[in-house]
Amino acid sequence: MMIKPLDQAVGSIDAMKAVFARDMKVAFRQRQDLLNPLLFFMMVVTLFPLGVSPEISFLQEAGAGILWVAALLSVLLSLDHLFRHDFDDGTLEQLVLQPQPLFLLVLAKTMAHWVLTGLPLVLLTPVLGVMVHLDGNSIAILCLTLLIGTPVLSLIGAIGAALTLGLRSAGVLLSLLIIPLYIPVLIFGTGTVAAAAEGAPVGAYLALLGAFLVLALTLAPFASAAALKVSLSNS
Amino acid sequence: MAFDSFGAFLAMEGHGPYVWASYGVFFVLMAVLMVGSYRRRNAVLQSCRQPAGSRSSRAPEPDSDTAPAAAASFTRVDVSQD
Amino acid sequence: MWQFFHKLGSPKWFYGIAARLMPWLLVLGLLCLGAGLVWGLAFAPKDYLQGNSYRIIFIHVPSAFLAQSVYIMMASAAVVTLVWRMKLADVFVKAAAPVGLVLTFISLFTGAVWGKPTWGTWWIWDARLTSMLILLFLYGGVIALDRAINDEKSAARAVAILVLVGVVNIPIIKYSVDWWNTLHQPATFKLTEKPSMPAEMWVPLLLSVIGLYLLFGWLACLRMQTEILIREQRTRWVQDLFHVNGGAR
Numbered sequence: 387m388m389i390k391p392l393d394q395a396v397g398s399i400d401a402m403k404a405v406f407a408r409d410m411k412v413a414f415r416q417r418q419d420l421l422n423p424l425l426f427f428m429m430v431v432t433l434f435p436l437g438v439s440p441e442i443s444f445l446q447e448a449g450a451g452i453l454w455v456a457a458l459l460s461v462l463l464s465l466d467h468l469f470r471h472d473f474d475d476g477t478l479e480q481l482v483l484q485p486q487p488l489f490l491l492v493l494a495k496t497m498a499h500w501v502l503t504g505l506p507l508v509l510l511t512p513v514l515g516v517m518v519h520l521d522g523n524s525i526a527i528l529c530l531t532l533l534i535g536t537p538v539l540s541l542i543g544a545i546g547a548a549l550t551l552g553l554r555s556a557g558v559l560l561s562l563l564i565i566p567l568y569i570p571v572l573i574f575g576t577g578t579v580a581a582a583a584e585g586a587p588v589g590a591y592l593a594l595l596g597a598f599l600v601l602a603l604t605l606a607p608f609a610s611a612a613a614l615k616v617s618l619s620n621s
Numbered sequence: 622m623a624f625d626s627f628g629a630f631l632a633m634e635g636h637g638p639y640v641w642a643s644y645g646v647f648f649v650l651m652a653v654l655m656v657g658s659y660r661r662r663n664a665v666l667q668s669c670r671q672p673a674g675s676r677s678s679r680a681p682e683p684d685s686d687t688a689p690a691a692a693a694s695f696t697r698v699d700v701s702q703d
Numbered sequence: 704m705w706q707f708f709h710k711l712g713s714p715k716w717f718y719g720i721a722a723r724l725m726p727w728l729l730v731l732g733l734l735c736l737g738a739g740l741v742w743g744l745a746f747a748p749k750d751y752l753q754g755n756s757y758r759i760i761f762i763h764v765p766s767a768f769l770a771q772s773v774y775i776m777m778a779s780a781a782v783v784t785l786v787w788r789m790k791l792a793d794v795f796v797k798a799a800a801p802v803g804l805v806l807t808f809i810s811l812f813t814g815a816v817w818g819k820p821t822w823g824t825w826w827i828w829d830a831r832l833t834s835m836l837i838l839l840f841l842y843g844g845v846i847a848l849d850r851a852i853n854d855e856k857s858a859a860r861a862v863a864i865l866v867l868v869g870v871v872n873i874p875i876i877k878y879s880v881d882w883w884n885t886l887h888q889p890a891t892f893k894l895t896e897k898p899s900m901p902a903e904m905w906v907p908l909l910l911s912v913i914g915l916y917l918l919f920g921w922l923a924c925l926r927m928q929t930e931i932l933i934r935e936q937r938t939r940w941v942q943d944l945f946h947v948n949g950g951a952r
Contacts, residue, residue: 542868545864545865545868549848549861549864549865550848550851553851553852554851555851559847559848559851562840562843562844562847563844563847563848563865565840566837566840566841566844566869566872566876567868567869567872567876569837569876569879569880570872570875570876570878570879573879573880573882573883574879574882577882577883598875605871609864609867609868612785612860612864613861613864616857616860616861616864617857617861619856619857620852620854620857620861624745630744630745633754633755633756633758634749634754634755635754636754636755636756636758636820637755639756639759639816639817639819639820640744640755640756640758640759642816643759643762643763643812643813643816643817644740644744644759644762646809646812646813647762647766647809647813650805650808650809651805651809651918654801654802654805654922655918655921655922658922658925658926658929659925661929662925662926662928662929662932665929665932665933665936666932668936669932669936669941669942669944669945670945
């Protein structure tokens, strides 16, 4: 699907809105793609009680970590689609040619990606949290950390998706490049829940996660845009 | 000398296996890296030396598991900037 | 100054300079490293706490030190690649990354072997070991990306972006791993405190660090020469190399 050429007069914010709305529209035409990361999320979480131990005490202790790792992996899985379709049908080249700054358009695409994958994961978390016997307070904190953390995952992941665009075995390569960069988010995401379980104040942890988000919001779109230009000149 | 005899030097008071394993891995890996890089440079130099007609334009790679990478580097031959 | 800068970017000029520098780097590097290691292995006094196993420090610290600085050097080269599109910077990144990977692996391996007599286990999720492991992954990613992209110019720029993203993340990763470590592990395990080290220990350590740096310089020059030859094998100056030297082998 081609996008309408955006006029020079169209402001950057309007252009972002248009890109965002278009991505939502395209995604809802292929609903299976939306469901896949969610199914994957649930399946990975299911593997842990089956593979390690269904003991309530183990699940309570490890639950937050399991959910975080599962969420991280499903975001990773969905990243391949972020630019792929647009790359294949040429829409991406049109996007690069727009007069509006590319990093803003990439930011809009990344935000759409988060709304379509990260947000549903957060909404699904309470159900899975109950299944791994987390208490109400922990579930609330976990959802909050995922709410702040998954946009960071999408933003950093967009860099990897842009770098590996159009390469053979892009999926595996993407994981190799991105997982090391996800580690801080994972550490602080699960650390917050652990601190909450011990009754420690979590404000500082949430603030740090927020700092990650702000940092990723300001820097990652530039890197993604630069990487997209490289990948497009490659093909 | 911190040791009384050569035997004591090798044994390192029971820590010998750890120390020598570390040094062994260090020396082997550094030697492989250095000799490998050196031989590869010479192999590339050799391939440049051949007359233009018979020269294969892809770089020789010493290890066989990177053969696809060598084939891929076919496109990497670039014209000089000077 | 700009002329010098321009010259520096010329592969031909670098090839000649490297050829002249390399014997010095190799000889001095081997001498320094050899002296440092022999001194450290046979003559330095043993550590009163850890006994002789501490002698691993003379390879562990230099390789860990270099593994980190190689990444920083690669990041500086990546900036040069992106801003000035200087070919040599890209050649350096390509040449240095595998060396950095090997050095990171050596420091991890020696750290693990050192851990066995000191901590009683091969691996602990110590902050430093963990961040070195992540550094290993970063190197692996850089090499994998470089190998996956066929086009030379795209590979150069993509790798440069990845290296820069990595270098922004390194302090964050380091900080968060330190923080995570204090949360999960009682801080009972500590390597030797460095400032309290006597001169008979730190002088050989310094020597081996310098030696390994020089050897890295040699390796980088050698591997850059290789890469330059591959890229420029059809050019006149590469062909001239052989005719000036008599042509035949």
